[in-house]
Amino acid sequence: MYVIYPGEYFATRADCVLGTVTGSCVCVCLYDEVKRIGGMGHFIVPGMIGTEGIIADEIAKQGITSMEYLIGEIVKLGGDRRFLKAKIFGAGYLKMINVEMGGIINSNIRFLNEYFALERIQVVREDLGGNFRRKVYFVPITGVAYRRLQKRNEDSSEFIRLEQEYIDRVFKNKERYGKVYIFE
Numbered sequence: 001m002y003v004i005y006p007g008e009y010f011a012t013r014a015d016c017v018l019g020t021v022t023g024s025c026v027c028v029c030l031y032d033e034v035k036r037i038g039g040m041g042h043f044i045v046p047g048m049i050g051t052e053g054i055i056a057d058e059i060a061k062q063g064i065t066s067m068e069y070l071i072g073e074i075v076k077l078g079g080d081r082r083f084l085k086a087k088i089f090g091a092g093y094l095k096m097i098n099v100e101m102g103g104i105i106n107s108n109i110r111f112l113n114e115y116f117a118l119e120r121i122q123v124v125r126e127d128l129g130g131n132f133r134r135k136v137y138f139v140p141i142t143g144v145a146y147r148r149l150q151k152r153n154e155d156s157s158e159f160i161r162l163e164q165e166y167i168d169r170v171f172k173n174k175e176r177y178g179k180v181y182i183f184e
Helices: 060-076 099-119 157-172
Strands: 009-012 018-022 026-032 037-043 084-090 122-128 133-139 144-150
Touching: 009 060, 018 026, 018 037, 026 060, 026 099, 026 133, 037 060, 037 133, 060 099, 084 099, 084 133, 084 144, 099 122
Parallel strands: 084 122
Antiparallel strands: 009 037, 018 133, 026 037, 026 084, 133 144
C-alpha cells in the first residue's frame, strides 16, 4: 500500500492500493480502465475562485497544476487522457470552520466540477462536502475505490497535522493579486 500525503500525487500500473485521509482537501482518483493505469492526488485550491471561472482565475491555477501533474504521470506510464475516469472525495470537515475556509471548501468543489467538465473526464463517483473526514483506498488498475467516513474526526490525527501543514504552506506561498487603493 502506498500512502498519499497532502500535496502529493502518485500514478502506477502496479496491482496495489493507494490510500489517504482527507479533510478540507480533495482526493482525486483517476484511472484508465483500458490500459489499467491509475493514480491519486491529494490537494487544495488556495483560496476562493472568482466569478470568471477556473481558466481565468489565478487561484485555480494551483488546482489545475496539481491535476496536470497527476494526469501527466498517468500518460507517461502509457495511459490515454481520452479514457480517464475520476472518483473524487473530500472537501469536508474542518476542525475550526470560518467563513473564508467554508468558501475555500466550496471553491474546491466548484473547481473539481468545472475542471472535469472542461477536460471531458467522466466523474463516476463523487463524495464531497459534509462534516466528516474521509479515509480513501484506491486500486489504480481497476478503478475500485473504497471510502469510509471518519465518524470521530480526530481519528488519523497524523493526517490532520499534515493536512494543516500543507494548507498553511500553500496559502503562505500563494501570490496576492488585486489592486490597492489608497484613500486620503
